[in-house]
Amino acid sequence: PSALLLGACSxxxxxxxxxxxxxxxxxxxxxxxxxxxxYARFSDPDSVDDPALAVVSVGDSDLLWRFxxxxxxxxxxxxxxxxxxxxxxxxxxxxxxxxxxxxEDLAGRGAELxxxxxxxxxxxxxxxxxxxxxxxxxxxxENGNSQARLxxxxxxxxxxxxxxARDGMDVPVLPxxxx
Numbered sequence: 001p002s003a004l005l006l007g008a009c010s011x012x013x014x015x016x017x018x019x020x021x022x023x024x025x026x027x028x029x030x031x032x033x034x035x036x037x038x039y040a041r042f043s044d045p046d047s048v049d050d051p052a053l054a055v056v057s058v059g060d061s062d063l064l065w066r067f068x069x070x071x072x073x074x075x076x077x078x079x080x081x082x083x084x085x086x087x088x089x090x091x092x093x094x095x096x097x098x099x100x101x102x103x104e105d106l107a108g109r110g111a112e113l114x115x116x117x118x119x120x121x122x123x124x125x126x127x128x129x130x131x132x133x134x135x136x137x138x139x140x141x142e143n144g145n146s147q148a149r150l151x152x153x154x155x156x157x158x159x160x161x162x163x164x165a166r167d168g169m170d171v172p173v174l175p176x177x178x179x
Contacts, residue, residue: 014044014051014105016113023094023117024085025127032124033092038083040113042103050105054083059097063089092124134171141167 019040026035036056044050054072057064065086074081088094096119104110131142132150139150148165152172161172 011107011109012045013109013111014042014046014103015111016101016103017041017043019101019113019115021099021115021117023121025122025124027129031092032127032129033087034094034124036086036094036099036117038086038101039080040083040101040103041080044105046105050107051103052106053104055102055104056083056086057100057102058095059099061095061097063095130165132165137171137173139165139167139169139171141165 017040019038021036021038024035024037026033038054038056040054042051042054052069054067055064056067065083067083071084072081073084086094094117096117098114098116100112100114102110102112128143130145130148133140141148146164150163150165150169150171151159152161152163154160163169163172
């Protein structure tokens, strides 16, 4: 029986089959900051349940984010998985450098993939941010652009809906009856 168990676990490394990433520019009403989003297709010949941990690090800095499988969106079993949003600790701009995504399986075996955000990307200070106000359930938007999004949040702060923001649009009433 033990020979069958050993034969079933080949001890293969997991793999990062594909990866996409993007940096979002956020304005939460109090702060403006960059947010890194990473999406990947992870796999492991040993088992669809074997990929267990994703770690994102930045060059030689001490900055890293660790995400257990339970924190990923998606199932992590060969389909696309999203890691939780990442922001710079104590800062508003993500650090420059080579970013490494490391996938580890339950036995600690891993795979890595690197990427580098454009160091010449637009700075937060150089953006003309939209100005928004709500008047009787209608969004009044100045300096809006086609990429502006309105995020409706519940009382607990969780996102309920994300809509393209347009000047003069009716804002849906939230489940608690508020706008």
